[in-house]
Amino acid sequence: MENSTEVTEFLLLGLTDDPHLQVPLFVTFLLVYTITVAGNLGMLLLILLDSCLHTPMYFFLGNLSLVDFCYSSVVTPTVLVGLLTGNKVISYNACAAQMFLFAALICVENYLFTVMAYDRYVAVCKPLHYTTTMRSSVCVGLFTGCYVLSLLNGCIHTGEAFSQSFCSPNVIHHFFCDVPPVMALSCSDKQVGELVIVYLVSFHIFFAIVFISTSYIFIFGTILRMHLAAGHRKALSTCASHFTAVSIFYGTTMFMYLQPSSSHSMDTAKITSVFYTMVIPMLNPMVYSLRNKEVKRGFLKAKSALICGMASKV
Template sequence: MENRTEVTEFLLLGLTDDPRLRVFLFITFLLIYTLTVAGNLGMLLLILLDPRLHTPMYFFLGNLSLVDFCYSSVVTPSVMARLLTGNKVISYNACAAQMFLFATLICVENYLFTAMAYDRYAAVCKPLRYTTTMRSSVCAGLVMGCYVLGLLNGCIHTGETFSQSFCSSNVIDHFFCDVPPVMALSCSDKRVSELVLVYDVSFHIFFAMLLISTSYIFIFHTILRMRAAAGHHKALSTCASHFTAVSIFYGTIILMHLKPSSSHSVDTAKIASVFYTIVIPMLNPMVYSLRNKEVKSAFLKVMNALVCGRPSKV
């Protein structure tokens, strides 16, 4: 305990020390974060305001938008502040809090993707029983399970990482307090903790991917048996959007986490982290919602009501 408390703050090296590149990254991240906030909170507001969007699919999308907004906000504003001011210092407690919140929310997102895959399975494979299969209590239970598993994941990651002794370097070669770069600073025997974290991440990722893959095996089997071309197109469009988001999400997570710290490429880890902390939360509203006719209709209805003071007929 005495050795561990010698480090009271960390230094985050960030993405670059080049002043011109820092300005460029600040402007880029500011634009991305603005789109992230507008897209996710706008989507959440549309779902709350339009009764036509009070369905299981949009219930999950609303939670996904909330989680995307939250976990982007855990990282992106602090990254932009450091790019603008050059201040690289983060306190020990703030680093632990950032790691806990991020590990929790990223795991919640992981299982929300799984719940959404199950919702699409129920809609495509069992349409006649959809309303009973995806009743309100089931949807609420699935989302609650996502948050509970996320909290457990956050506790395990933060507990295992900050139970280590940090008695030498306090320089984190990263732009936020993620597990691998912080764990790399430990001067105690971290082999057991690394194994625990690798197994924990592996379980959550592969368990979710197994459930998603199983859902889509049944979905594709059902699609192949459809005779109507319109049914094919609608189902495949839904699957393509989900697969795009899932592929980006899981690809970057696996690249970042499922390796021991000794084999990490710092540059690769930073690039992967930029995608899943800053870019993906901006993309999800576009992938899932902006191409959706129901969402466009709800958006036009709300805008017409705000501008003209009367409901839209769209």
């Protein structure tokens, strides 16, 4: 830790040094971030205001929207500032804080996917017991567990990365302070730290994947026993949306973290990271919620109330 305190700041290389790409990338990422903020905060506000959406499923969807907004906000504004001003310097403490918040929030997302799969399992396979199984105390307990495990995950990731001794040059070959590119700067023996990170990420990801897969095996089994075609279509539509988001999320995460830093192509890793830091938070409201009839009904109700309120003032 003595040598690591000598480093007071890092330089983020960003996505590209090509000056011709700076403006197009800034405009693209600003648009993506604007859609992300509007979609996720709009969904969260709709769930809070519409009493018809005060159910366990929408409780978790609201948390998913909040987490998507937060972890996108941890990364994207830094990228936008770097593209706009060219200032890509980040302090040691700010880098550590960014890593901690991102590692914790991405882990919350991981476990929310898992909890949502369990919620869908209970709703499809045990509909008569849904209200008693997914009661408020259970939802709060699952929600609390997600955040406690994730905060612990953030502490371990950040502790392992910043317990290393960093050598000059202190240039991070990435657009934010993620674990692999920061550990790549270490001049001390990082083999143990890398193994800890790989095993920890493996535990979180594979536990979630096994749990989600098991839930959907039971869900598909229940669907196959259904006699109504409408029930088939509704259940399959829900599963298809979930699998799309889960596949993108876990595919990019495993590619990024489940290999030693020596095997990384940082340019490829940066492109991969764009998906789970910027694209997935933008897509989740559409994939999970905007295709849902109850959400559409709530949106139309809120729109009508807003129009009526404006008309009454006039």
